[in-house]
Amino acid sequence: MTPVADLPLLDSFSALADATRCRLLWLLEQQELTVSEICGVLQLPQSTVSRHLKTLADAGWVSSRRDGTSRYYALASAGDEARRQIWALTRAHLAGRPGIEQDARRLSQVLAGRGRTSQAFFASAAGEWDHLREDLFGGQFAAQALVGLLPDDWVVGDLGCGTGPVLPLLASSVRRVIGVDGSDEMLAAARGRTAHLANVDLRRGSLEALPIDDHALDAVVMMLVLHHLPSPAAALTEAARVLKPGGRLLLVDMTPHEREAYRQQMGHVWLGFDADQVRRLCDQSGLVLRRLTEIVPNADAKGPTLFAATAVKPAADSFASSVVL
Numbered sequence: 001m002t003p004v005a006d007l008p009l010l011d012s013f014s015a016l017a018d019a020t021r022c023r024l025l026w027l028l029e030q031q032e033l034t035v036s037e038i039c040g041v042l043q044l045p046q047s048t049v050s051r052h053l054k055t056l057a058d059a060g061w062v063s064s065r066r067d068g069t070s071r072y073y074a075l076a077s078a079g080d081e082a083r084r085q086i087w088a089l090t091r092a093h094l095a096g097r098p099g100i101e102q103d104a105r106r107l108s109q110v111l112a113g114r115g116r117t118s119q120a121f122f123a124s125a126a127g128e129w130d131h132l133r134e135d136l137f138g139g140q141f142a143a144q145a146l147v148g149l150l151p152d153d154w155v156v157g158d159l160g161c162g163t164g165p166v167l168p169l170l171a172s173s174v175r176r177v178i179g180v181d182g183s184d185e186m187l188a189a190a191r192g193r194t195a196h197l198a199n200v201d202l203r204r205g206s207l208e209a210l211p212i213d214d215h216a217l218d219a220v221v222m223m224l225v226l227h228h229l230p231s232p233a234a235a236l237t238e239a240a241r242v243l244k245p246g247g248r249l250l251l252v253d254m255t256p257h258e259r260e261a262y263r264q265q266m267g268h269v270w271l272g273f274d275a276d277q278v279r280r281l282c283d284q285s286g287l288v289l290r291r292l293t294e295i296v297p298n299a300d301a302k303g304p305t306l307f308a309a310t311a312v313k314p315a316a317d318s319f320a321s322s323v324v325l
């Protein structure tokens with residue numbers, strides 16, 4: 001049987017039997033802080049703060065972690081139920097005490113001080129920020145991060161997936177991606193690119209007769225494909241068939257251009273599409289165009305300007321109205 005004197009709970013009590021340590025824990029529950037920040041809030045010398053921190057850490061009330069050359073202290077995540085109750089009771093007793101209110105005010109000043117260096121930096125760097133951002137992190141990270149907004153239970157089709165540049169991006173965020181392409185060579189490259197991704201399913205097939213069941217997809221992507229298709233409406237009608245009611249189509253293609261040579265060089269059938277054409281194609285295919293925006297090209301991009309259009313397959317029991325472009 002455990003002797004009463006060995007109960008770890010007693011250490012918890014003794015560590016809290018000091019008003020300064022309770023204030024300190026209250027602070028560390030609000031924010032991770034360094035020793036010098038704690039000194040600033042509690043207005044105590046560093047040696048005193050360090051001594052209290054050690055007592056609290058030894059009793060398991062405080063944890064710490066390094067961030068570069070700094071060390072931050074925080075209230076340790078609650079252990080057993082008894083400790084949670086002790087701290088809840090202590091916190092309730094501290095609430096509203098004048099000392100705690102002053103600590104809260106000084107804490108906000110300390111936190112405001114943390115942001116001062118970055119405020120000063122942005123005040124002087126607005127003109128260079130875009131360049132610096134690209135220099136530090138490249139130009140692609142935002143698109144990679146934004147796909148995280150897609151619902152993670154979606155099944156998405158990448159129709160005319162080609163070598164699959166979009167597949168890993170989609171696969172990082174949705175349940176399953178089905179890539180379809182008619183070219184064995186392009187599919188082989190896509191397979192190589194996605195071999196490590198268990199939720200990518202590649203199928204050989206025609207966009208005019210998709211190897212996908214009716215209503216199987218939450219969303220469809222057709223990127224740089226439409227201008228290759230003799231009958232864009234036939235492919236969009238197929239896309240509508242495999243979409244669930246309420247499902248979405250994202251179309252990325254070229255705005256109208258005059259580069260006739262693309263017909264011979266790359267087999268383009270159409271020299272781009274304007275908004276009226278895209279709307280008409282959607283109408284013919286049972287889709288409702290919701291939005292069409294031109295994509296701002298990279299400064300070094302050599303091709304025609306692209307657009308991104310979103311369309312929906314109306315839910316069976318609702319009438320989705322087209323937004324005027």
Ligand SMILES: C[S@@+](CC[C@H](N)C(=O)[O-])C[C@H]1O[C@@H](n2cnc3c(N)ncnc32)[C@H](O)[C@@H]1O
Pocket residue numbers: 159160161162163164165166180181182183186205206207208222223224225228229
């Ligand atoms: C220009 S690539 C674009 C690939 C990819 N979506 C991208 O963004 O890089 C067009 C792809 O569509 C495929 N494609 C064109 N017409 C097709 C059709 N009727 N059926 C199936 N795939 C087709 C081609 O094989 C090619 O891989």
